Amino acid sequence: MADLVYRKILADLKQRIQNDEFPTQKLPDERSLMVEYDVSRSTVKRALNIMANQGIIFKKRGSGTFINPLYQKNQTIFQYEGSNLGVTDSFKSDGKIPSIKLLEFRVIPANEELQTELFLNPGDFVYEIKRLRSFDDQPFMIELGYIPIKVAPGLSVETVEGSIFNFLEGSTGKTVTKSFMTIAAAPSTPEDQELLNLKPVEPVGIMEGIFFLDDGTPFEVSNMRLHYKYLNYNTFVNLDENG
Amino acid sequence: MADLVYRKILADLKQRIQNDEFPTQKLPDERSLMVEYDVSRSTVKRALNIMANQGIIFKKRGSGTFINPLYQKNQTIFQYEGSNLGVTDSFKSDGKIPSIKLLEFRVIPANEELQTELFLNPGDFVYEIKRLRSFDDQPFMIELGYIPIKVAPGLSVETVEGSIFNFLEGSTGKTVTKSFMTIAAAPSTPEDQELLNLKPVEPVGIMEGIFFLDDGTPFEVSNMRLHYKYLNYNTFVNLDENG
């Protein structure tokens, strides 16, 4: 995986940026990099394009390639990168111990909305999994997930009390690297307040996600209600939509 | 701009997907598309890669390229694409009339945080712009923005009562297509409740963004407090980070 040429260049350039090896905030031009790394210009461009899409660098034709000062100076905001999709991993634990309490686990027929979102047929069944996640006994999220039985037939109570993504990867080798997310906010319901230990005026953050297998199969629909202090979503938006 | 080959293919394929011209959910293979459009395979791959990064298609080596069923069936959630960064444009108005009320407009020295985020030096000045945005007299967002005077020296009250991005583009030709966004939620303050017409239990969504010019210059730091019903952020997450 990591022995790809463009990935090595990518990793190396990121490292060199962090090491402040480009004090002028300007990277060498593409033709120099091509000689330096002894690769073709296409490969250089590939690595640079990925960094540009991640907001690490800006490219300006005729002028050069420049480092996003924020990436260097304030990489705390950029640490969204490299995060995992699974909640277990993506909410940085800061040494706190994550735990899962299973609130509900059953099989139900997929309603119309789930049929649309998970691309199921009428009569297909899904697992309904409701879980409460905590860090050090401080609950921070109510997770209501739906998974078609036909894509994960072997789900058990023990599995569901841990990371479903890890189970999936271990049992089938498939990984979940893509999702469609919707982020919103709402006043907390009495149930939210009880489970997440919230005051009535304190809201919840809502993250709804449809997670896909690598081949595009919708794998899970998840509705996550978060203690508002834990909703902190960072993203770099680039409307150029170039590759 | 739109006469680029890969963009034409991109637009055409999107259209054909919407027109349901691929009922098997499978696109022609890259070599066929290359013949069909009479372009090189590199150009085909470029267009397909962009669509894959947008979540429109999934590619599977050895198997083919497949349409994300959600893109076709439920394109409402995908309508984030093609949106503009400027708030005036990006919040879909549904025929409602957007308006801006200027609450505050002054020049202040940049504090330490602003110096970091906008990459300024001690002593540099910024505009502080506080605005209330509405649709049909229904306020939905309090916007507190900071813009360095040296990147937009000509800001006037009239300008600031309209779209700053449009003014910028008109006066300098520079466009804003990149931003770093942080999304959160919080209980509403008394000021929020008054300006946004919220009940005490109703929260606000918070979007903080650093907007960049095309050359990477940080242009604006904006703190947006939204009526919670208007916070609805959609995004496709792809951890493959390929170009």
Place this chain on the structure above:
DNA sequence: TTGGATAATTGGACCGTATCAATTTATAAA
């Protein structure tokens, strides 16, 4: 010294080729 034309620099777009790797399909053997 300055202004404008000219050249050099630098990233963008596109083409075309070769080889590899994952998957599916076809074929042959048990």
Place this chain on the structure above:
DNA sequence: TTTATAAATTGATACGGTCCAATTATCCAA
């Protein structure tokens, strides 16, 4: 029929080249 093997399919990686467009640097003339 089932199973193992080989072939065809299909996207991924990487190389190389040509021409163009935006920007910056250079240089000459007024």
